[in-house]
Structure formats: C-alpha cells, structure tokens
Amino acid sequence: MKSLLYRQLSELVGPERVSDEEFACLAVTVESAATGLSFLPPFSGKMVVPEIVVKPTATDQVSSILRLANRLRKPVVIRGGGTGTSMASVPTQGGIVLDLSDMNQVLDIDESSMAVRAQAGTPFGTVRHELAKRGYRLGYLGPHGTWGATLGGVLSMNSTGVAGSKYGQLSEDVLTLQVVLPTGEVIETGSRVNSRANFSFRYCNGVDITGLYLGSCGVFGVITEAGVRIYVKEKHIAHGTFGFKDLNRACRALHEISRVGYVEDYYMLRDRHTIDLVEPNAPKEAQALLGVFTETHDSRELEAQVHNWKEVTDNYDGVNLDPKFAKEWASDFKGVIHAKTQSQLWLDCHIWPILRIPEGQDDMVRLFKENESIMSEDPNTGLRSWGLVSAGGAKHPMSYSVSFFRVDRSNPSTMMKAYELWHRMIELTVNKGGCPYYFGREGLAPHLWTKAAPSYYYYLKTIKQATDPRNILNPGQLML
Amino acid sequence: MEIGKYRNQLYWCSKCAYCRDTISDELGYYKVCPIYEFKRMEHFSPRGRATIALAALEGYLPLTQPLVDLAFSCLGCGICKAICPSAVDEGVDVAGIMRAMRQDLLNVGLKPPEAVIELDKNIAQTHNVFGEDSAKRTSWSNDLELPDKGDILYFAGCYTSYRYPETARATVKILEQAGIHLSYLGDEEWCCGVPQLWDGNSSLARDIARRNFEAIKKSGAKTVVATCAGCYHALNSNYREIVGEIPFEIVHVSTLLADLIAKDKIRLRKPIEKVLTYHDPCHLGRHEKIYDAPRDVIKNIPQIDYREMLRSKNSAWCCGGGAIESAVFPNLTKEISKARIGEAKEIGADALITSCPLCITILNRVAKPQKIQVYDLPVIVAEAMGLEI
Numbered sequence: 001m002k003s004l005l006y007r008q009l010s011e012l013v014g015p016e017r018v019s020d021e022e023f024a025c026l027a028v029t030v031e032s033a034a035t036g037l038s039f040l041p042p043f044s045g046k047m048v049v050p051e052i053v054v055k056p057t058a059t060d061q062v063s064s065i066l067r068l069a070n071r072l073r074k075p076v077v078i079r080g081g082g083t084g085t086s087m088a089s090v091p092t093q094g095g096i097v098l099d100l101s102d103m104n105q106v107l108d109i110d111e112s113s114m115a116v117r118a119q120a121g122t123p124f125g126t127v128r129h130e131l132a133k134r135g136y137r138l139g140y141l142g143p144h145g146t147w148g149a150t151l152g153g154v155l156s157m158n159s160t161g162v163a164g165s166k167y168g169q170l171s172e173d174v175l176t177l178q179v180v181l182p183t184g185e186v187i188e189t190g191s192r193v194n195s196r197a198n199f200s201f202r203y204c205n206g207v208d209i210t211g212l213y214l215g216s217c218g219v220f221g222v223i224t225e226a227g228v229r230i231y232v233k234e235k236h237i238a239h240g241t242f243g244f245k246d247l248n249r250a251c252r253a254l255h256e257i258s259r260v261g262y263v264e265d266y267y268m269l270r271d272r273h274t275i276d277l278v279e280p281n282a283p284k285e286a287q288a289l290l291g292v293f294t295e296t297h298d299s300r301e302l303e304a305q306v307h308n309w310k311e312v313t314d315n316y317d318g319v320n321l322d323p324k325f326a327k328e329w330a331s332d333f334k335g336v337i338h339a340k341t342q343s344q345l346w347l348d349c350h351i352w353p354i355l356r357i358p359e360g361q362d363d364m365v366r367l368f369k370e371n372e373s374i375m376s377e378d379p380n381t382g383l384r385s386w387g388l389v390s391a392g393g394a395k396h397p398m399s400y401s402v403s404f405f406r407v408d409r410s411n412p413s414t415m416m417k418a419y420e421l422w423h424r425m426i427e428l429t430v431n432k433g434g435c436p437y438y439f440g441r442e443g444l445a446p447h448l449w450t451k452a453a454p455s456y457y458y459y460l461k462t463i464k465q466a467t468d469p470r471n472i473l474n475p476g477q478l479m480l
Numbered sequence: 481m482e483i484g485k486y487r488n489q490l491y492w493c494s495k496c497a498y499c500r501d502t503i504s505d506e507l508g509y510y511k512v513c514p515i516y517e518f519k520r521m522e523h524f525s526p527r528g529r530a531t532i533a534l535a536a537l538e539g540y541l542p543l544t545q546p547l548v549d550l551a552f553s554c555l556g557c558g559i560c561k562a563i564c565p566s567a568v569d570e571g572v573d574v575a576g577i578m579r580a581m582r583q584d585l586l587n588v589g590l591k592p593p594e595a596v597i598e599l600d601k602n603i604a605q606t607h608n609v610f611g612e613d614s615a616k617r618t619s620w621s622n623d624l625e626l627p628d629k630g631d632i633l634y635f636a637g638c639y640t641s642y643r644y645p646e647t648a649r650a651t652v653k654i655l656e657q658a659g660i661h662l663s664y665l666g667d668e669e670w671c672c673g674v675p676q677l678w679d680g681n682s683s684l685a686r687d688i689a690r691r692n693f694e695a696i697k698k699s700g701a702k703t704v705v706a707t708c709a710g711c712y713h714a715l716n717s718n719y720r721e722i723v724g725e726i727p728f729e730i731v732h733v734s735t736l737l738a739d740l741i742a743k744d745k746i747r748l749r750k751p752i753e754k755v756l757t758y759h760d761p762c763h764l765g766r767h768e769k770i771y772d773a774p775r776d777v778i779k780n781i782p783q784i785d786y787r788e789m790l791r792s793k794n795s796a797w798c799c800g801g802g803a804i805e806s807a808v809f810p811n812l813t814k815e816i817s818k819a820r821i822g823e824a825k826e827i828g829a830d831a832l833i834t835s836c837p838l839c840i841t842i843l844n845r846v847a848k849p850q851k852i853q854v855y856d857l858p859v860i861v862a863e864a865m866g867l868e869i
Contacts (some may be wrong), residue, residue: 016520016592017520017521017634018520019521021551022522023532023535023546024521024522026532026535026540027523027525027527027528027531027532028528028543030496030531032494032495032496033494034761036494037531039535039540040538053519053522081497082495082527083495083497099522101519101522104501108802123497123503125500125503125504128504129503129504129505129510132505134800146496146497147502147503147507148496148497148498148501342495343492343566343567344491344494379567379568409491410487410491410538
C-alpha cells in the first residue's frame with residue numbers, strides 16, 4: 001500500500017512521475033565534485049534520504065506540490081540537472097525532492113527583443129541547440145563542461161561558465177523570471193510584472209525583485225521559467241595558447257587583451273605543478289599557461305584580435321604555443337573540464353579580479369604541499385592531485401578562480417581529512433576577499449557569514465520567515 | 481559482488497549527466513539514454529543507475545526485488561559509455577554495471593523476470609531462444625549442401641536460422657560468387673549465449689560459450705563469419721573473456737563484404753532507386769566499433785540515395801530490444817523502436833538497412849505502418865547482385 005503522500009502527489013503529476021522506492025530517492029541526492037556522493041562519509045551523517053521524488057512538468061503542478069507540502073509541513077528540496085558542486089540539491093531533512101528536469105521546454109524565441117524564454121529545467125545543450133537553429137546563442141554557454149546543467153539550477157547558483165569573460169554569468173543576462181513562492185503563489189518579474197508585456201526587460205516596473213532569486217539556492221521560491229538575452233551566433237573562432245615565465249606577467253597580459261573585449265573565455269594554469277598535472281608537455285620554463293579563445297562575426301576582426309594577442313603577450317615575454325590546450329580547455333565545447341577535473345575534486349570556486357590572482361597563491365600552495373600525503377596520485381602523471389586555475393567565468397575584469405585537490409573518495413578516513421582541509425582552503429580564500437559565486441550549505445556559507453554584517457544575515461532571515469513561514473523550501477541552504 | 485569489478489569507474493563518475501538526455505551539436509548527441517527518455521525518472525538514467533550501484537556496493541542500499549526490474553530495464557546499448565567524458569576506462573560502463581548487477585541480484589536469491597526464466601529454459605532445452613524444435617534450425621540450408629568442416633565457417637545464430645533464412649542463404653550465395661565456400665555447424669551450432677550473458681545466468685552463458693567454441697574448433701575453421709551483430713559480439717569479445725585465447729578469426733559479414741567489393745571480387749550492378757539509411761546495431765557499432773564497413777557496402781549499390789539519420793554511429797539509438805529488453809518490457813521496446821523508425825521517416829528513407837536480425841524483428845513491427853522496408857545487409861546486397869536466394 002502506497003503512502004498518502006505518494007497518492008496525493010500522483011494525483012497532481014501522474015504516478016509515473018513519482019517514486020518512493022528507496023533506490024529512486026537515493027539517486028536524487030547526489031551531485032558533482034567531492035561533495036557529490038552525499039551518502040558516503042563525510043556527508044552521510046548530514047544527508048537524509050528523502051521520502052519521495054516528484055517530477056512536475058508545469059508551473060501549476062509545482063504550485064500544487066508546494067501547497068501540499070505546506071499543508072503537510074514536508075520539506076521540499078529543489079533539483080535541476082543535479083550537476084552542482086555546493087550540495088544545494090542534497091536533502092538534509094528528508095521530505096520531497098522536486099526534480100524539475102522535465103520542465104525542459106524552450107517556450108519562445110523573441111527576435112524583436114533578442115530573448116529566449118524557457119522552463120527552468122531546460123538543459124543548456126537544449127537551449128543552445130534550439131537557438132543555433134535560428135542563428136543565435138546564449139552569451140554564457142553553460143557551466144564549464146556541463147551541458148546537462150539546467151537554466152534554473154545555474155540561476156539559483158549564479159553559476160559561472162564558458163564565455164563568461166565576455167558575456168558574464170547567466171544571471172547578468174536574465175530579463176524575467178517566473179517564480180513559485182514557497183506557499184504556492186506564482187509571480188513574474190521584470191517586464192512580465194505587467195501581464196500584457198513580453199519577457200524583454202529586467203529593470204522596470206519598480207523593484208528588481210529578480211535579483212532576490214538569483215544565487216539564492218531556491219530558499220525564496222522555485223524558479224520555473226526564465227527569460228534570457230540572446231545574441232547573434234558568431235561565424236569565426238580562434239584559439240591561442242601562451243606560456244609565461246611567471247603568473248604576474250600572465251595576468252597582466254590577460255587583463256590587457258580581455259579589457260578590450262578580445263577574449264570570450266580563457267583557462268589559466270597558475271603554477272608549474274598544475275601545468276605538469278594538466279598539460280605536462282608545455283615548455284619547462286612556463287610557470288603559467290594561458291589558453292584563450294574568441295569568436296567574431298567578421299574574419300578581419302578575428303585577425304585583428306589574434307594579432308593583438310600576439311602583440312600583448314610578446315610585451316610580457318609570452319611564448320606562443322600550440323593552441324590545442326586552449327581548444328580543449330578554454331572553449332570546452334566537449335566537456336573536458338568536467339571530465340578531467342570535476343570528478344572527486346574538492347573545490348573553492350570564487351570570483352576574483354584578474355590582476356589580483358597572484359595574491360595569496362603562495363599561501364594556498366603551502367597549504368596543499370603540507371597536506372600532499374592525503375592527496376591521490378593523478379592516474380596520468382603520478383603527481384599529487386592539486387592545482388590552481390583561473391577561468392573567464394565572470395565578466396572582465398573578474399576571473400573565476402579555483403583551488404582544487406583530489407583524494408581517494410572511497411577511503412572514509414582520507415575523506416574526513418580532506419573535509420577539514422577543504423574548510424581551511426575556503427577560509428583562506430574568503431578571508432583574503434574572494435567571493436564565492438555559489439553558496440549552498442556545507443562549504444561556503446559558514447565561512448562567509450562570519451565575515452558579513454549580522455544585520456545582512458538577519459535581513460535574509462526576515463525575508464525567509466515572511467515568505468516561507470513553515471521553512472519548507474530548501475531548508476538549511478544559505479544557513480537559513 | 482560482480483559490480484565490485486566496476487568500483488573505480490563508479491567512484492570516478494562525475495555525475496555530469498551527459499548520459500541522460502544531452503543535446504549537443506558539438507558532441508553530436510541528440511538525447512542519450514532511450515530508457516531515460518521514456519521513463520524520465522533519475523533512477524532510470526545511467527547516472528542514477530551508477531549511483532544506485534555504488535550505494536549497493538558500499539552497503540548503503542540493500543539488494544531488493546524492486547531493483548530487479550530496474551537492472552533488467554537497461555538496454556545494454558552502451559550509448560552512455562560512448563558519451564561519458566570520465567577520465568578512466570574510456571567512460572563509465574553502465575551497461576556492464578547493470579549486467580553485473582543482474583547477476584548479483586540473482587545470486588542473492590531474488591527472482592528474475594518471468595520472461596528471463598522462459599528464455600533460459602528455452603535455451604537450456606532446445607538451444608535456441610524461441611524454444612522451437614532444434615531440428616528446424618538447419619532447414620534454411622537443406623538444399624545448399626554445406627560441409628561441416630572447412631576453413632571459413634558460417635555462424636548463423638538463432639534469429640537468422642529460425643526467422644530470417646533469407647539472410648543466411650544470401651550470405652552463402654554472395655560469398656560463393658567471390659569463391660568463398662562456407663562450412664556450417666548445422667545442429668551443432670547452439671545459441672551464441674548472448675541472452676544469458678545479459679540476463680544474469682552466467683553459468684549457462686559460460687556452458688554455451690565453451691560448447692560452441694569446442695564445436696567451432698573441431699570444424700577446423702580458421703575464420704568464422706557472423707551475420708548477426710549479437711552473435712558476432714559474443715564470439716569476438718565475450719567468448720574471449722570466457723575461454724581465453726581464440727585460435728580462429730571472427731569476421732562480421734559487413735567487413736567481409738566491404739573487403740570483397742574493394743577487391744572487386746563481388747560487384748553490385750543492379751540499381752536500387754530508393755532512399756536508404758543504415759541503423760547501427762549496438763553490438764556491432766558501439767560494442768565492436770564497426771561503423772564504416774556496412775555503409776561502404778550500401779554506398780556501392782547503384783542509384784541509391786543514401787542518407788544518415790540524425791543519431792548515427794556512436795550516438796545511434798538502440799532499436800529498443802537490446803539486452804533482452806523486448807522480452808521483459810515489450811511496451812518500452814515498442815516506444816523506442818517507434819522513435820528510431822521516426823528518425824528514418826524524418827529523412828525520407830524508403831528502406832532501413834541493418835546488420836542484426838533482432839533489430840530487424842523489433843524495427844519491422846513499427847516500420848511497416850510507416851511504409852519503410854527493413855533489410856538485413858546481405859539480403860539487399862544479394863538483390864543488388866541480382867542473386868536468387
């Protein structure tokens with residue numbers, strides 16, 4: 001006999017879209033990176049297997065599910081593509097997992113306002129494919145290497161990603177949102193506040209309430225649709241790889257070429273150990289390796305940009321290398337980054353100015369070297385798996401910078417040590433002024449709140465209490 | 481546990497979800513897992529299955545009866561491994577993991593699906609998947625007088641022998657034109673064992689493999705020609721895992737035909753004015769990496785208009801019948817095969833060629849109403865050669 005909750009949810013979405021099997025509920029508790037296998041130590045004590053998973057296809061179903069959850073006081077955890085790295089979709093109190101990945105329709109492409117409207121569970125690959133058919137593209141192309149990530153998930157995390165150096169994070173291109181509030185009411189933001197208007201503009205009709213939901217880990221509502229800016233797809237692409245004698249020169253060169261808009265995205269290996277780990281065939285004298293790419297509408301413009309790369313990098317004693325590295329890592333159209341770096345990694349992703357990238361690097365290297373004994377060997381090079389990279393996930397002059405390390409994920413005691421090291425790494429980063437773009441629950445929140453004014457935290461708490469009086473939606477995220 | 485063999489892969493799975501329903505022009509994939517596409521719950525996705533397998537392996541999830549249906553719902557098509565960007569073992573082999581999980585579930589005493597029990601009974605008693613009289617197996621060859629010993633042996637398989645004798649006859653006659661005289665095991669040929677390799681009955685699979693291996697060895701064959709993709713994969717890859725080194729060469733008929741055409745040993749002269757496309761059987765394509773040979777053969781037929789379906793080669797969708805899915809979940813098979821035939825319809829194909837009699841069986845059920853003919857490769861080659869079969 002199925003539970004009352006199962007029967008009620010089945011009535012709302014159909015029984016084929018609900019499961020309370022233990023294995024089905026366990027399958028929706030994982031995400032990417034070292035934090036991803038939530039049923040294993042050190043996270044197994046923090047994750048609670050949900051009672052049930054439900055997969056709506058429409059906004060009114062989401063609304064009904066939240067009303068039901070309120071009546072039953074059941075916690076609801078929102079899940080998009082399940083590819084995050086912050087444990088934002090990991091249930092901590094059981095309850096209902098609201099899997100939005102069947103809200104996956106591109107609803108409208110409006111060429112007059114150059115915008116696309118899609119359901120929140122639409123993967124980036126799908127959006128890009130639909131836009132490409134008509135000669136368009138998103139600015140931000142998706143989180144690094146993750147075509148399975150969804151629009152709603154990325155917006156809820158303020159995720160960085162490919163092409164961010166030129167176009168910024170996806171959040172910067174958001175025009176309108178449709179949001180189901182924790183108590184089930186549906187609102188539209190931006191130009192859509194006027195029910196007769198299109199999804200064409202964000203900053204109008206008074207308060208920019210859109211921003212409340214971006215990066216909020218779903219604590220204030222469920223994003224169910226988004227209107228996002230689109231661009232004409234470029235025809236020409238070029239890649240370049242450059243080696244530098246030191247990180248300072250690499251950053252100064254990058255800053256010069258990106259500030260004039262000649263870099264769509266880049267990927268920078270910030271020290272020799274990382275180069276040896278990722279691109280061991282790079283010339284031995286290179287202490288920083290930079291891969292860049294750009295796309296243009298005009299071939300002459302492309303030529304001019306590539307010429308500029310060479311001129312600027314020459315000025316900083318850069319060496320022009322085989323563009324293979326840039327093709328593979330900087331544009332990442334084939335998912336290399338996810339495959340080679342995201343699996344099992346402990347990460348401290350943060351936003352940081354390009355020219356300040358070298359600051360604090362020595363402290364991080366020291367921390368890693370002191371703890372190399374717990375790190376696993378890289379299967380290809382035999383080196384200890386740790387590194388320092390920066391990429392163009394955020395709009396110039398900011399970079400998306402990451403320190404990472406890997407341990408044997410199957411060893412619980414090593415994982416406990418890694419967990420402690422991870423917190424030390426994040427504390428080091430946040431303490432020097434790095435800003436985590438995603439937040440989640442486990443890694444970044446405690447470090448950030450100790451540096452924020454208490455009134456800021458209490459303000460968020462007040463909003464949460466007012467909009468979600470029973471605290472059912474993504475409880476614990478942002479430590480709310 | 482059998483899934484323990486995949487421990488490293490399970491830990492390396494980065495949960496990127498490429499294997500689920502990725503659409504990527506850059507990667508050339510347009511939705512990935514057919515089962516996930518129709519079932520739509522995470523646990524039916526390759527990523528979900530990998531999570532469940534790891535949880536079971538590490539003792540966080542008990543092996544229970546409901547898991548049996550889940551494990552048996554995988555097509556074994558390998559498309560998830562083909563797209564998987566994992567840094568180890570060329571991708572996470574979820575098909576292999578589900579195959580191992582089937583064994584683990586049965587090893588702890590859980591009951592297999594009824595269709596599996598029936599299939600195993602058929603093969604144990606009659607040595608063919610249909611449970612039909614074993615004497616009928618050889619009827620396609622009655623007038624051909626094939627010797628039981630010789631250098632090049634033909635392994636026909638159950639589906640071809642019982643359901644598609646024209647494929648077997650076409651193969652013999654085409655190769656005769658090239659001066660190749662095939663030998664044939666007759667009723668000494670048993671089912672190749674591929675269903676048992678996938679249904680968790682590994683002991684029966686091993687017995688069959690050893691039995692067929694000895695029979696082939698006794699025939700003195702230096703080369704074995706298979707027309708069925710499943711038989712070819714079993715003989716060429718699975719048998720090696722079971723019996724070790726194999727002292728004869730295994731060749732799929734598509735490779736042999738492509739070679740004979742290239743050497744001008746056979747000529748395809750009769751025009752066929754049709755729009756043709758090719759469906760990659762999973763066992764031949766992703767599992768054995770034979771993509772070009774059948775296409776090379778088809779493109780030699782005069783006056784055809786060859787068109788590729790949107791999903792082809794390593795991103796081709798399974799017909800829907802892989803890994804005994806058609807026996808266990810026939811409705812799901814039908815939905816998947818409809819989608820596959822829909823792709824052929826989309827490009828205006830008059831006929832779909834393939835190299836697997838199971839694919840033909842599955843696809844034919846939905847192709848006829850769409851007025852799309854489904855051919856086995858040797859049959860259309862024989863037609864283009866003007867041979868009476």
